[in-house]
Amino acid sequence: xxxxxxxxxxxxxxxxxxxxxxxxxxxxxxxxxxxxxxxxxxxxxxxxxxxxxxxxxxxxxxxxxxxxxxxxxxxxxxxxxxxxxxxxxxxxxxxxxxxxxxxxxxxxxxxxxxxxxxxxxxxxxxxxxxxxxxxxxxxxxxxxxxxxxxxxxxxxxxxxxxxxxxxxxxxxxxxxxxxxxxxxxxxxxxxxxxxxxxxxxxxxxxxxxxxxxxxxxxxxxxxxxxxxxxxxxxxxxxxxxxxxxxxxxxxxxxxxxxxxxxxxxxxxxxxxxxxxxxxxxxxxxxxxxxxxxxxxxxxxxxxxxxxxxxxxxxxxxxxxxxxxxxxxxxxxxxxxxxxxxxxxxxxxxxxxxxxxxxxxxxxxxxxxxxxxxxxxxxxxxxx
Amino acid sequence: xxxxxxxxxxxxxxxxxxxxxxxxxxxxxxxxxxxxxxxxxxxxxxxxxxxxxxxxxxxxxxxxxxxxxxxxxxxxxxxxxxxxxxxxxxxxxxxxxxxxxxxxxxxxxxxxxxxxxxxxxxxxxxxxxxxxxxxxxxxxxxxxxxxxxxxxxxxxxxxxxxxxxxxxxxxxxxxxxxxxxxxxxxxxxxxxxxxxxxxxxxxxxxxxxxxxxxxxxxxxxxxxxxxxxxxxxxxxxxxxxxxxxxxxxxxxxxxxxxxxxxxxxxxxxxxxxxxxxxxxxxxxxxxxxxxxxxxxxxxxxxxxxxxxxxxxxxxxxxxxxxxxxxxxxxxxxxxxxxxxxxxxxxxxxxxxxxxxxxxxxxxxxxxxxxxxxxxxxxxx
Ligand SMILES: Cc1cc2nc3c(=O)[nH]c(=O)nc-3n(C[C@H](O)[C@H](O)[C@H](O)COP(=O)(O)OP(=O)(O)OC[C@H]3O[C@@H](n4cnc5c(N)ncnc54)[C@H](O)[C@@H]3O)c2cc1C
Ligand SMILES: Cc1cc2nc3c(=O)[nH]c(=O)nc-3n(C[C@H](O)[C@H](O)[C@H](O)COP(=O)(O)OP(=O)(O)OC[C@H]3O[C@@H](n4cnc5c(N)ncnc54)[C@H](O)[C@@H]3O)c2cc1C
Ligand code: SF4
Ligand code: SF4
Numbered sequence: 001x002x003x004x005x006x007x008x009x010x011x012x013x014x015x016x017x018x019x020x021x022x023x024x025x026x027x028x029x030x031x032x033x034x035x036x037x038x039x040x041x042x043x044x045x046x047x048x049x050x051x052x053x054x055x056x057x058x059x060x061x062x063x064x065x066x067x068x069x070x071x072x073x074x075x076x077x078x079x080x081x082x083x084x085x086x087x088x089x090x091x092x093x094x095x096x097x098x099x100x101x102x103x104x105x106x107x108x109x110x111x112x113x114x115x116x117x118x119x120x121x122x123x124x125x126x127x128x129x130x131x132x133x134x135x136x137x138x139x140x141x142x143x144x145x146x147x148x149x150x151x152x153x154x155x156x157x158x159x160x161x162x163x164x165x166x167x168x169x170x171x172x173x174x175x176x177x178x179x180x181x182x183x184x185x186x187x188x189x190x191x192x193x194x195x196x197x198x199x200x201x202x203x204x205x206x207x208x209x210x211x212x213x214x215x216x217x218x219x220x221x222x223x224x225x226x227x228x229x230x231x232x233x234x235x236x237x238x239x240x241x242x243x244x245x246x247x248x249x250x251x252x253x254x255x256x257x258x259x260x261x262x263x264x265x266x267x268x269x270x271x272x273x274x275x276x277x278x279x280x281x282x283x284x285x286x287x288x289x290x291x292x293x294x295x296x297x298x299x300x301x302x303x304x305x306x307x308x309x310x311x312x313x314x315x316x317x318x319x320x321x322x323x324x325x326x327x328x329x330x331x332x333x334x335x336x337x338x339x340x341x342x343x344x345x346x347x348x349x350x351x352x353x354x355x356x357x358x359x360x361x362x363x364x365x366x367x368x369x370x371x372x373x374x375x376x377x378x379x380x381x382x383x
Numbered sequence: 384x385x386x387x388x389x390x391x392x393x394x395x396x397x398x399x400x401x402x403x404x405x406x407x408x409x410x411x412x413x414x415x416x417x418x419x420x421x422x423x424x425x426x427x428x429x430x431x432x433x434x435x436x437x438x439x440x441x442x443x444x445x446x447x448x449x450x451x452x453x454x455x456x457x458x459x460x461x462x463x464x465x466x467x468x469x470x471x472x473x474x475x476x477x478x479x480x481x482x483x484x485x486x487x488x489x490x491x492x493x494x495x496x497x498x499x500x501x502x503x504x505x506x507x508x509x510x511x512x513x514x515x516x517x518x519x520x521x522x523x524x525x526x527x528x529x530x531x532x533x534x535x536x537x538x539x540x541x542x543x544x545x546x547x548x549x550x551x552x553x554x555x556x557x558x559x560x561x562x563x564x565x566x567x568x569x570x571x572x573x574x575x576x577x578x579x580x581x582x583x584x585x586x587x588x589x590x591x592x593x594x595x596x597x598x599x600x601x602x603x604x605x606x607x608x609x610x611x612x613x614x615x616x617x618x619x620x621x622x623x624x625x626x627x628x629x630x631x632x633x634x635x636x637x638x639x640x641x642x643x644x645x646x647x648x649x650x651x652x653x654x655x656x657x658x659x660x661x662x663x664x665x666x667x668x669x670x671x672x673x674x675x676x677x678x679x680x681x682x683x684x685x686x687x688x689x690x691x692x693x694x695x696x697x698x699x700x701x702x703x704x705x706x707x708x709x710x711x712x713x714x715x716x717x718x719x720x721x722x723x724x725x726x727x728x729x730x731x732x733x734x735x736x737x738x739x740x741x742x743x744x745x746x747x748x749x750x751x752x753x754x755x756x757x758x759x760x761x762x763x
Contacts, residue, residue, distance in 0.1 A: 029746045071620050221635040250631035254603030255726050258591055274655075274677075296655070297677045331637050333465045339466075353637040362732075365739035372742070373439045 008093050008377045010035055012142035012370040014084045015318070017045020018357055019349025019364040020148035021068060026368035027146075028076035032375055035140060036076065037098060039083035043068070045150050047357060050177055052227075082138070087326045089147060091344035092378040094142045097327070102134035142346040143378040144371035147328075147336060148364060150318040151350035154209040156214055156311050161279040162208065168194040169289050169308050171299075172208075172278055173226055176310045180233050180277065190237065191307045194287055199308035200241050202234050203291055205277045206248040210314030218333055220314035221354040224252045227312045228264045235269050244270045245306070247277045273302070280309060315354040344374040390754060416506040416751055419444060420744045421524040423498055426454020427477065427528030427730045428722020430484045431737035432744070436528075437489035441745055444524065445484065446493045446512055449617035454532050455723075456730050460562035463611045465731055469638035470645040471612045473616065475730070493520075501527065505717030506751025525751060526717045526744035530737060533696040533756040540596050541589050544692055545661030548671045550574045552661055552690045554588075555608050562615050572669070572689045579623070579689035582616055583672045584609040585658045586629035588692035602727035606633040609693055610643055611649040626652045626685065628674055654678070661690055696727040717751075719743045731758040 009032075013024040016038030024036040042048070068078060070368075079100075086097035129136045156172045157163035164170050169192045171179070182188035192199045204227045209215040227246060235242040246264075251272075253261050264270055274296040281290045289309045294301050321334030328347075329339035335354075336347035348367035349360035420439055422433045427445030433445040451457060461472035485492055495515030503509050503523075509519045538546040538554045545552040550573040553561070561570050568577040586606060589597045606629065613625040632653060634643045647653065656674035664671045664686055673684040721740035722733040 026742055026746070029750075030742060031749050216638050217641060219635045219640045251631060252631060252633045252635045254601045254633060254635070256600050258599065258601045262593075298680060299678070332641070333637065335637050337466060354635075359732075362736060362739050365742055366735050369435055369439065369738050369742040369745075372745075373435070376440055 008143040009375045010142045013146040015148035017041040017150045018047045019360045022364035023146040023348045023368040024360050026365050034076045036078045037082040038080045092143050096140050098138040100136045144374035146348050146367045148348040149314040149351045152313045152318050156313050163280045167282045167289050172311050172313045199245040201306045203245045203306040203309045206312045208311035208313050216314045222356045223312040242269045247273050346370045415525040417525040418748050419524045422528045424530035425452040426532045427456045428733040428737035430480050431734040432528045432741040433490050434484050435738045436741040437487045443490045446496050450495050453477045459559045463607045469641035505747040525748035528740045529720045530701045530722045531724050536694040538694050543660050545670050554692050554694050558691045581624045581688045583687040584691045585629040586693045588694045598695045604729040605693035610646045617649040628656045630657050678680040698724045717747045
């Protein structure tokens, strides 16, 4: 094996979340040379942060990482703290520009120096660290690219009437995941931010920012299931004390997740109110958040006080359409579309569409296959 | 050597071609391994698996029990939009896909055929196919993709929704047949061939229900299908009344919401209600659908020319139980399930799943060549 970081027969995978890890592993297992670049310090993406709060959909991140380690000695190499900022070229011959954050990138599971950019003849000759930031740049070649840069939560503060950022006890589903995490800041106790009291009356506001022309047009697919699971967590945690309300428009869980919905729905401690919440205010006396709206069923106006309000925020692309490192065809909203015009750049997972973990795995496998087809052609390998 | 399948001569793999079953299906040489991938089922999942594996350079044999490729997708008039701006139904693309599969030099297609025997392990499965003409062919393959799809839920179990009572109560799949027949012209109701001008869609028919004989799960695709089918009528004539009765309307993902919005803009009416029943009207009119209107809080009855039931998908996995779905990799190893046989899914996802299974099959072949075997530890 040569010492180069990458050649036109290499598959470059950008992003080390569940989708990128899957694509990298699947392509390597089929015999391709793979380079996986992750801008953060570790692999796993959101799944490694959400896994403890969401047991039903228990993500296989840990096992994947072990597997990556095992394969590390072979065809798959991983660089962390390596952000792809630019891609040039065409199918079969791409060059990616990578920003390496200090300290020097760590290679997972491969002790030899073949993955060290300094050892590579492909490294940009003037890869001198920037004296101010310590950053270095690296250029790598690849025949095909799997674009697996994932998602980011919609900024809840942009939903003006919901008071996120103004009302301390209005939190996002991701904030809640931290609160509920036994290894998190509160040791898993649902202490509300304003006064540290344990929250008992907990509201979940679904479609916060999603399915809304003023925010995200699309339905983010995972937030209903995630909210149901978080609601089940509250009842499990607080027992008879729990007083949970879900404000929703449609509960969108498909397949066997219906069982989770049925279970939560039949729990007397959980109320379901079909309504798009109009506004959240802060009670003048208690400081607690108050939800306002009109119930779809019956049409009554309500103003209900809760201890803690969780906004089930939607997903937007991790790298927005206008910040992509090259021009790609995207759907409205910036998710990368499957389009022949995108050449041999194949989006995987939430970079392409809001997906749950199992769909990400499925989707990333396909991206790996498409990339494999390209580098096989480049290499002249026939069947 | 017997070359029965249409694509046969073009694409002999490294292993022996199909042999007569009565001849022992011996591998060409001791320890000879096959890189050929057998795909069972010629729906969108199976066709995609076959094409993608062939594109990656692997010889493929595709077996379809019916006379044509296409599976359920071939029975649809259109499919829901798959790209921005997600506004109108689009062609299914099934013919182009079937054509690409049939003409690819790496794919042998056996129509009206079935698999009667499978034995062996990755890299060295021996399989026997039964052709429509009664002939049996045997050969060796390296890995297998099982894409046998779904069957529609048997709507005769829903007499309370008028199915079987009135010819004008149809399933979504039957509506696709009517729409195909109409081919862009007026869609006619079965009873008297009159144009259907008042159409009611009943969501979750026999689904998401714990009633004995119903499906406990949500098939996931049928809300989008009703949205699409309502557009069949509205796109032809905005004056046709279309009413979708649903509890939760489930159109998740990147384009579903825009498609739903588009239907609302086209004048499709959506009402939240779980339908109580569908009865025949005492007079000459069509079936009458009754439901409690959740918004108004009162019982409502509407008469329709055509009632469409959103019944679900049952996987064709060889067992009668709809749950649990097939995992990706079956026992023994080297057999990979793909498409609606794994769980209900729409055609985009079935295609995606088929392509994924092709990759898993390729890996199994490659691993067998390296002397490794066994599934990846993290696969579900
Ligand atoms: C509130 C909430 C709860 C959820 N709960 C569940 C659940 O219970 N079950 C479930 O199945 N799913 C759940 N999900 C969805 C789940 O988080 C996603 O399916 C999954 O994280 C997607 O993985 P990914 O690899 O596509 O993206 P990500 O996890 O976002 O990973 C992308 C990676 O790419 C890296 N990256 C980005 N840009 C670059 C670049 N330019 N160069 C290099 N690296 C880059 C990022 O640092 C990141 O590590 C939930 C989502 C939300 C919003
Ligand atoms: C009414 C309706 C409307 C729909 N609308 C849409 C839509 O708008 N958009 C969309 O994307 N999807 C839609 N779908 C879903 C779509 O039809 C399915 O996702 C898709 O057909 C699944 O493909 P498949 O290949 O997995 O299975 P199938 O289409 O079921 O194909 C399986 C194939 O395998 C064959 N087979 C089975 N057993 C064997 C065997 N033992 N040996 C050999 N061959 C075998 C069958 O004959 C069949 O050809 C709709 C479905 C329905 C019912
Ligand atoms: S998954 Fe549920 S909460 Fe999320 S956007 Fe869709 S309907 Fe709203
Ligand atoms: S997709 Fe819609 S109609 Fe089909 S079972 Fe689910 S909720 Fe009911």
